[in-house]
Amino acid sequence: MTHTEFGLIRHGLTPWNIEKRIQGQTNISLSDTGIAQATDWGSALAAQDWSRILCSDLNRAMQTATIINERLGSLPMSTDNRLREQHWGKWEGYKLVQLGETEQEEMERQKAAGWGFTPAGGESRLNVLHRTLNALRDCAERHPGERILVVTHLGCMKAVADHLTELRTGQPAQVKDPELTGSYHIHHIRCVQGDLSDIVLNVPL
Template identity: 35%
Template sequence: MTELFLVRHGETEWNRERRIQGRTDIPLNETGRAQARATGALLARRRWDAVLSSPLSRARETASLIAAELGLPGPELIDGVIERNYGDAEGLNFHEVDERFPEGTDVPGRESRDEVAERVVPALVELARQRLGQSLVVVSHGGAIRAALSVAEPGVSHGMITNGSVHSFRVIDGTLRLIAFDDPIEFESIGADTGALSAQNAVEARDRELT
């Protein structure tokens, strides 16, 4: 059995502006850095074997700040947990999405939810196989974590995946299983000084509409 605690990266300016990021490489803002440090300090209450990350800079910096709090080396990168590709919708805010891509309109270049799940989950299972019995922190993105949830608990509707939130999984016999959505550690890791929950992860708030 391997434990995987999936952490969503800290806030960016595009999160604050409610713009769709996807694969666009937007760095953390100061709020996001504070969120990462707070999450790392709480994760430090227990032992971890390694910190890993999506290659995008907002995830890498979050992971680096967490690793520093845990006293671990900088993150190893995993391409398979990179964010969903939102194609031509990237960089747009909600109003612009509604204007350019009315409901039912295909978004050129957008990765489907199934395609996201088909790369994210095997990447996590393979990571667990390579590091059997370890406890790992994996910093990723809202769309990628949503894909993992859809496989671990198919048909279950979970809430918003907020910046800096923690979602715990186990891989047992090659199967990804959810321990806790919004692991209890999250409620301490996101406080009044790290940004309003209602303003975080604009894409996640409307994920169903952006399918």
């Protein structure tokens, strides 16, 4: 049975990542470090067989994808706004330490909400999951049998990994924040007739 395979990666580092400032859908560009990361990832990913690139339409993802694509031989590339980071509403632009000081009670309440986690004035984590899965399914329908690199955001990657792991094991995935660990990963996902499953998660880039 024909299947489409996806490799999901996060964009490179931005100035706001360095400052531990919440970006959400604010359109921030890569830092010099992020540009260097994307260049290195392109060299590593060139050893694999990719058909095309799909990415979020936010600058940091498009920049990452474009730099990587220079190493992959200028593959067909397209954007999908459903692959954007979670909308964090009025909290976008805040540093995490600031939220801990001024919004601690609300932050704790939202963390306990699980898939219902909804930043003040933003969107729910469940909505992030649904739009990301739909973007992947639609892409798989357009490009059956292909192997597609997807450049997206941590919120989308965590939502997909948690969902697929919960389906298989009943427990969420352990997807670590690269801003805290310094380690970036790729998730390999398979889509067969609209059904998504994880091949292997958290492969180091």
